[in-house]
Amino acid sequence: MSLTGLQIALYIIPWLTLPYLLRVLGPDAWGRVAVAQLTIGWLSTLTMWGFPWTVTRKVAAQIDNQAALSKTLTNSWAAQILLASAAVITLLIICHIIPFLSEDKELYLYGCGLVIAGVLFPTCYFNGVERMFEVAVVQLLCRAVGVIPLFIFVKAPEDAPIVIAIAAYSTALVSIAAVFFNRKNIPLKFQLLSFAFVFRELREGASMFFSTGWLALQSSLITMVLGQVAGAASVGNYSLADRVRTGAQSIVGPIFQASFPRMASLWSISENNAQSFLLRLLIVSLGITLTIALVCGFFADRIVLILGGDAYQASAYLLRWMAPIIVLSALTNFFSLQIMVANGRIRAFNLILFWVGLGCVVCVYPMIYWLGAEGAVVLLLLLESALAGSTLVYVLRSKLLTKRFNQLGKNNL
Numbered sequence: 319m320s321l322t323g324l325q326i327a328l329y330i331i332p333w334l335t336l337p338y339l340l341r342v343l344g345p346d347a348w349g350r351v352a353v354a355q356l357t358i359g360w361l362s363t364l365t366m367w368g369f370p371w372t373v374t375r376k377v378a379a380q381i382d383n384q385a386a387l388s389k390t391l392t393n394s395w396a397a398q399i400l401l402a403s404a405a406v407i408t409l410l411i412i413c414h415i416i417p418f419l420s421e422d423k424e425l426y427l428y429g430c431g432l433v434i435a436g437v438l439f440p441t442c443y444f445n446g447v448e449r450m451f452e453v454a455v456v457q458l459l460c461r462a463v464g465v466i467p468l469f470i471f472v473k474a475p476e477d478a479p480i481v482i483a484i485a486a487y488s489t490a491l492v493s494i495a496a497v498f499f500n501r502k503n504i505p506l507k508f509q510l511l512s513f514a515f516v517f518r519e520l521r522e523g524a525s526m527f528f529s530t531g532w533l534a535l536q537s538s539l540i541t542m543v544l545g546q547v548a549g550a551a552s553v554g555n556y557s558l559a560d561r562v563r564t565g566a567q568s569i570v571g572p573i574f575q576a577s578f579p580r581m582a583s584l585w586s587i588s589e590n591n592a593q594s595f596l597l598r599l600l601i602v603s604l605g606i607t608l609t610i611a612l613v614c615g616f617f618a619d620r621i622v623l624i625l626g627g628d629a630y631q632a633s634a635y636l637l638r639w640m641a642p643i644i645v646l647s648a649l650t651n652f653f654s655l656q657i658m659v660a661n662g663r664i665r666a667f668n669l670i671l672f673w674v675g676l677g678c679v680v681c682v683y684p685m686i687y688w689l690g691a692e693g694a695v696v697l698l699l700l701l702e703s704a705l706a707g708s709t710l711v712y713v714l715r716s717k718l719l720t721k722r723f724n725q726l727g728k729n730n731l
Contacts, residue, residue, distance in 0.1 A: 347475035349554030368526025377446025431486035438493035464488035559636035653709035
């Protein structure tokens with residue numbers, strides 16, 4: 319099976335179980351699961367830190383130096399384990415502090431296992447050596463192994479914690495098996511850890527974590543505030559629309575992920591080749607996301623009815639408002655990661671994220687208090703518009719795209 323086929327299967331599997339879970343759990347229990355998944359997802363982002371970019375870039379540069387490569391992998395893996403431990407402690411603490419979360423402690427206890435399971439497979443190494451096929455296989459199996467248990471064990475709203483438990487079990491099982499079968503292909507020689515090197519990896523990845531973690535935190539914050547103000551059922555409707563939106567966005571995710579190592583290399587070797595590749599990437603990503611956004615906008619009622627049934631009718635209206643975010647998110651990724659970060663402008667990107675995110679933090683409670691789930695969607699749309707616009711302005715003012723890019727664009731039109 320090709321990498322494209324694996325990616326297609328990877329995104330189909332969640333949609334096989336989603337309609338069943340939506341109907342069996344109902345809006346209230348599904349809303350509580352959605353909040354748990356977002357909270358656990360943010361802590362999983364914490365464990366990944368900025369390593370998908372910093373360590374991936376190092377691996378690509380050290381591929382011919384086995385000693386340096388082994389040291390990078392050992393230290394980054396140790397750093398991830400340290401972060402996972404901190405994430406688990408944080409998860410247990412917030413369950414006791416936040417009343418809305420303390421009602422579902424069992425969900426978050428199983429979530430601890432999911433956070434730990436997420437660091438077992440060295441994704442950064444395989445991405446760095448451009449062996450994305452193996453990464454896709456592991457991701458596919460993590461999802462596929464849990465499909466049948468979901469249909470067997472989840473039968474009613476009170477079975478909501480089992481959804482998280484199955485995800486943790488399948489991720490841990492597949493990750494351990496994948497490391498075992500690939501142990502000869504991973505150039506990792508365990509050595510005495512140097513905390514200085516471990517903290518160096520953390521320091522190098524901190525700026526990129528600020529980017530990914532800040533964005534993920536905003537999504538989690540919106541959902542948690544919505545749950546506190548409007549209740550779990552409102553979160554359930556919002557989460558269904560958001561799940562469709564993020565699922566649509568994720569179709570172009572592998573394209574951007576696979577392009578990043580190449581873009582980082584091309585910018586340092588040949589600016590003309592980098593901009594030629596960049597233009598092709600822009601055309602492909604915009605073509606895909608525009609098509610998907612139009613489908614989500616025009617067929618929102620049908621999509622929601624097929625996935626969740628009559629109980630989730632309110633999700634269709636929310637999905638229509640979310641459709642433009644699919645395109646805006648692709649533009650943000652294009653201008654930020656493929657241009658700014660690939661050229662080392664991480665600090666500038668983080669500054670943009672900080673101010674846009676600060677606006678989100680300030681506005682989140684009043685927007686949701688006054689408008690409920692609609693306020694959450696409008697805030698998300700404004701947030702993504704601000705990010706796309708700000709990164710575009712920076713790229714243009716910094717002249718990271720030269721006249722060569724404009725000429726290439728005219729030649730392709």
